[in-house]
Amino acid sequence: MYINSKYAKLRDGRTSSSKVLATLNYGDSVQTLQEQSGFVQVKAGAQTGWVAKAWTSTALPTRAQWAEQMGRESRNATLGGITATTGARGLGAQGEALARTKGDRDTAITQVKALDQVSVAPEEVDAFLQTGQLGDYAAERSTRALPAGRTAWTLRGLR
Amino acid sequence: MNAMRTTILSILLVVFSGCTVFSAAESLGRLRSGDLSALGQTDEQQANLRRLEQAGKAQLPVSPEEEAEYGGAVAVEIVHRAGPIADKHPAANYVRLVGHALAAYSTKPDLKWHFALLDNPDVLAMSTPGGYVFVSTGALQACKSEAELAGLLAHEISHVTAGHGTRIMQNAKSKQALLDDPELKQSALYTQVFDGYLDAYLTRGLPQDDEFDADLAGTQLLVRVGWQARGLRDFLQTMSGRNSAQKHDKYFDTHPDTAKRIAKLDTLLATLPATGAANTARLQQNLAAPPAK
Numbered sequence: 001m002y003i004n005s006k007y008a009k010l011r012d013g014r015t016s017s018s019k020v021l022a023t024l025n026y027g028d029s030v031q032t033l034q035e036q037s038g039f040v041q042v043k044a045g046a047q048t049g050w051v052a053k054a055w056t057s058t059a060l061p062t063r064a065q066w067a068e069q070m071g072r073e074s075r076n077a078t079l080g081g082i083t084a085t086t087g088a089r090g091l092g093a094q095g096e097a098l099a100r101t102k103g104d105r106d107t108a109i110t111q112v113k114a115l116d117q118v119s120v121a122p123e124e125v126d127a128f129l130q131t132g133q134l135g136d137y138a139a140e141r142s143t144r145a146l147p148a149g150r151t152a153w154t155l156r157g158l159r
Numbered sequence: 160m161n162a163m164r165t166t167i168l169s170i171l172l173v174v175f176s177g178c179t180v181f182s183a184a185e186s187l188g189r190l191r192s193g194d195l196s197a198l199g200q201t202d203e204q205q206a207n208l209r210r211l212e213q214a215g216k217a218q219l220p221v222s223p224e225e226e227a228e229y230g231g232a233v234a235v236e237i238v239h240r241a242g243p244i245a246d247k248h249p250a251a252n253y254v255r256l257v258g259h260a261l262a263a264y265s266t267k268p269d270l271k272w273h274f275a276l277l278d279n280p281d282v283l284a285m286s287t288p289g290g291y292v293f294v295s296t297g298a299l300q301a302c303k304s305e306a307e308l309a310g311l312l313a314h315e316i317s318h319v320t321a322g323h324g325t326r327i328m329q330n331a332k333s334k335q336a337l338l339d340d341p342e343l344k345q346s347a348l349y350t351q352v353f354d355g356y357l358d359a360y361l362t363r364g365l366p367q368d369d370e371f372d373a374d375l376a377g378t379q380l381l382v383r384v385g386w387q388a389r390g391l392r393d394f395l396q397t398m399s400g401r402n403s404a405q406k407h408d409k410y411f412d413t414h415p416d417t418a419k420r421i422a423k424l425d426t427l428l429a430t431l432p433a434t435g436a437a438n439t440a441r442l443q444q445n446l447a448a449p450p451a452k
Contacts, residue, residue, distance in 0.1 A: 027264075028379045029388075031430035043430040045375060046423075060383060067268050090271065091231030098228070099235035108239035112231060115244060115273050115291075120252075120259045128256040129384075132305070132438050135260065138385030139434075 001032045001056050008055035014039040021049045062136050090116030230289025245278035249448035258312050264383045266320045286315035288324040305438035310391025313377035323369040367415045387435035392424040
């Protein structure tokens with residue numbers, strides 16, 4: 001069973017007002033113990049509690065669904081005061097100047113700049129996942145039958 | 160550049176409380192002892208600092224530009240001290256692919272990630288704010304399966320996505336905003352601060368809780384991609400066996416007690432699927448391949 005909402009809370013009872021034991025992470029795997037009254041009792045790491053069934057799924061997101069959800073969260077960003085980090089970056093002028101305060105770093109700077117230029121094509125990553133039976137190609141991945149036009153990860157409460 | 164230097168100094172103020180790295184100017188000595196009042200702050204500055212500390216958290220954001228610039232500088236230092244980058248190693252691109260496969264399912268798939276092998280026989284794995292992730296050839300050779308390699312990289316990726324290193328910058332930036340000691344801004348202590356920060360980061364490591372959190376988040380990341388969930392746990396078990404056999408690996412220097420890490424992971428693993436790919440053959444094939452031209 002997987003958590004399919006960033007709002008999922010692990011609670012000590014089967015109501016939305018029950019005490020929160022922990023916040024569960026979107027995409028994390030939990031162990032199902034039993035289901036009652038629209039809630040699922042789960043083991044999440046060292047803790048046991050209840051989570052609303054609507055916030056769980058038997059299907060992991062596809063790579064595209066995951067990227068879409070993460071992109072949505074990034075656009076809405078702040079994560080504990082730390083701004084979201086996106087976009088193409090690398091060692092810039094300020095970072096290089098700071099590195100040079102340590103002494104002769106020409107060789108290392110050259111290597112890091114070369115590393116900044118290395119890119120991996122999405123198709124190559126996809127082929128790697130496929131040959132390794134990972135990601136969308138993992139043997140044990142399952143999908144639910146959903147109403148037309150819906151995906152497992154189009155969720156209530158997600159902006 | 161002044162803003163960058165100010166931030167670096169600020170990092171040290173937080174990271175190095177009580178640290179004995181410096182034999183520096185008197186003002187820095189006062190900072191180490193936590194006696195900020197000795198810096199000659201105004202009453203208003205002291206009141207602001209107390210309010211911030213009472214709030215319990217720093218609020219000034221770290222921009223993506225700052226994160227990338229500082230992360231790049233730290234990456235240079237890592238390569239200088241523990242490198243060079245082994246770009247001709249037969250498994251160099253393979254390591255990149257494992258890293259990018261994990262990154263695609265991380266909470267920051269759009270980050271410009273950089274994965275590199277360091278030509279170093281010690282078992283090393285490090286990451287920086289901004290997405291540089293390094294693993295040594297020694298660590299690679301110690302992996303018994305692709306899932307173990309993925310576990311090692313997943314742990315480092317989790318440090319970046321959780322912002323563990325960036326949080327240090329943020330806290331320091333916030334406190335620095337309340338300090339206005341001209342001596343701190345103008346002295347050559349800035350380079351000593353950067354040096355000391357790197358020594359602490361590469362020698363002492365992150366807080367223990369951050370390491371435990373990265374273990375658990377990294378293991379969840381393995382499950383999400385489809386590798387065996389026990390990948391990181393098995394790697395730690397291997398390292399534990401090596402260390403107890405009198406072969407000291409530097410990997411242990413900056414991480415919590417391995418037995419505690421394994422125990423926490425075992426608790427989590429009991430709740431996770433037992434399925435998943437090990438891909439041991441693929442690891443071995445890439446280790447045996449001829450060097451890149």
